[in-house]
Amino acid sequence: MPVTIRDVARASGVHISTVSRTFSAPHLVNPETRVRVLACAEDLGYRPNRAARALITGRTHNIGLIIADIANPFFPPLIKAAESQARHRDYHVFVADTNEDPTTEEELVHALAKQVDGVLLCSPRMSNSLIEQLSREVPLVVINRQVAGLPCVMMDVGQGARAAVEHLTGLGHRAIGLLGGPRGSWTNREIRRAAGAAARSGGAELTLLGPNPPTVAGGGAQADQVRRSGVTAVLAYNDLLAIGLIEGLDTLGVRVPQEISVVGIDDIALSRLTRPKLTTVATPTGAAGRSAVDMLLQQDTDTPRRGVARSTASGDRRTTAQLMLQTELVIRDSTGPAPAAGRPRAEAAGAGPGPHRLADPGCPSAATGEVVAS
Amino acid sequence: MPVTIRDVARASGVHISTVSRTFSAPHLVNPETRVRVLACAEDLGYRPNRAARALITGRTHNIGLIIADIANPFFPPLIKAAESQARHRDYHVFVADTNEDPTTEEELVHALAKQVDGVLLCSPRMSNSLIEQLSREVPLVVINRQVAGLPCVMMDVGQGARAAVEHLTGLGHRAIGLLGGPRGSWTNREIRRAAGAAARSGGAELTLLGPNPPTVAGGGAQADQVRRSGVTAVLAYNDLLAIGLIEGLDTLGVRVPQEISVVGIDDIALSRLTRPKLTTVATPTGAAGRSAVDMLLQQDTDTPRRGVARSTASGDRRTTAQLMLQTELVIRDSTGPAPAAGRPRAEAAGAGPGPHRLADPGCPSAATGEVVAS
């Protein structure tokens, strides 16, 4: 029932190879024939079968997008941007969810390898060496992680974490908690490193709390621990943890930011909508998705057709660009001055010091990319 | 470089068809040969090329998922559930975003048709007749819309809207606003119909406000209009509109629920996290995604192999099941008793009537499905 190239050939009275050329190399076919063929194709509703085409060209015009957790609000904007960018370039996108499981990640790369021209690995939890190994099977672009020799798109969460900690020390906080994210997260390590350094130079002590699942529930579960720990401010691995923590603290009767300040990372849409509005580090997720697709398809264009060995990680690292996208601290209402001594407990409701607002850039301007390696 | 069936055949000293059988009809091959072939395949890292296989079997083992807006938090849980269910059944999922544009929807169905075994059409904005027509090209399951003769998965938003309006009239509200959703939305029509009926029997007047883009911004933009309209309660097309409205009202100094009650629909994760927490109609999005995949693959299993004409909408409507999933009103803090006369404006902050809570089921129990047609 589906109409094939043969149907079009028959209808327009030419050989199938002419029809083929009409679509894949129009300049090689007589203009008159071309319009006739095109007309017949249009008529019959012919669409080339991409899978069949891929069999011989080695180009599927599909890409894979492997995501830790689609339901985590950090990812949808990235998925949306990546899909949009891919489609503009005439690519379709497989999306798969790993549930934060490294084994599933690996399995998915294998499973998708044959039907895609490349895979975007989003916040992978597997080891770097495994990623390198997989990149021998199918072109990879890694998002939110740095892997030597592979194209990567990162967000400068280190810079963001530093800015966040400096913001807190500037407000007088000297005991700061760091609500860690999941194991295996590159982002988590970067945050820890940068926050630690910033705390040291700011004369503050950093208390590590984690690892935690990067969810609202994970944040809520740490509320009691945070209260006991004696910190007056917390930087969380992501906004969900931060929001969960604020919820949990609220339940315990601890006020944010009067008693404890909380900073998130990501600036998901949700952050503007909670009370208090969340101070957070905005990460350019849309730009990351778009750039990753561009890098993948660029790489794909450069690569000679099929039958040729893939580049190895240690081998010819042509234009293995690594892109570091800027982040930006967005100060809202969940951070304020450190309480004078200890934490006041029984102030009249609503009479405490109002939230301290240095500035609220609102929607941060589009982050600019910076190539850190090539 | 990629390892093919031929490599495995050579390595294990059998013909390629034996290798093929080892994978697609293991019972037809001698156990000893089988283990040998399997071992070689494992060794070489062989994976059958699904696209090549599809060329002859007519089964791609892919499905398409067409979504109005991935970044709308209503959809990710549905995508996640659908992808998970599909993968459990060994299917991969193309995800595409239409930006709420009916033309893009159509184009995507065409584009995907050849590389999938079926398409899930999520909250489509195009006309029913076009959907029927497209279903002749590729098997379709429609989510959030009823199309005669086609498999559909719906959520009973009509029932939900009725429950919401009854909740409001029960609280004494007599002037209720309905914040409409986008044009072309089946859900929107259902809500309007049911809310209208419920308002009538509850002795309330329903004021329509819309259509609106189903976003926070859309809700905020209507705040002033809502305030002028004189309503004491609003039912919104979805939670985003409701939350945006609450935000907007807050900016205008109108308190929710003391002056105006607001009810959303969907119960997205966000609804628990705003202040006040949103009263809303929970829709079983995960169940919808799973069921839709099941219906599609069921249909796919029933259908004879390729080369055979697709079923037409008006033709043999075998087991064209339509599934209506239950919804549930979740009462939280954004609804309260209607203000005594007009709307009080200058009450002492925090001294107004507390939020009225009939019950808070918390996480609604899994919705049960009900077949309304077959």
Add this chain to the structure above:
DNA sequence: ATGAAAGCGCTAACAC
């Protein structure tokens, strides 16, 4: 500029 023929990786009759 177009046709003929080979073949991408795989499955499905059909022999043996």
Add this chain to the structure above:
DNA sequence: GTGTTAGCGCTTTCAT
């Protein structure tokens, strides 16, 4: 139980 053959829909030499 296994090999042979044909062919899915398409592109790509190679002739003409």
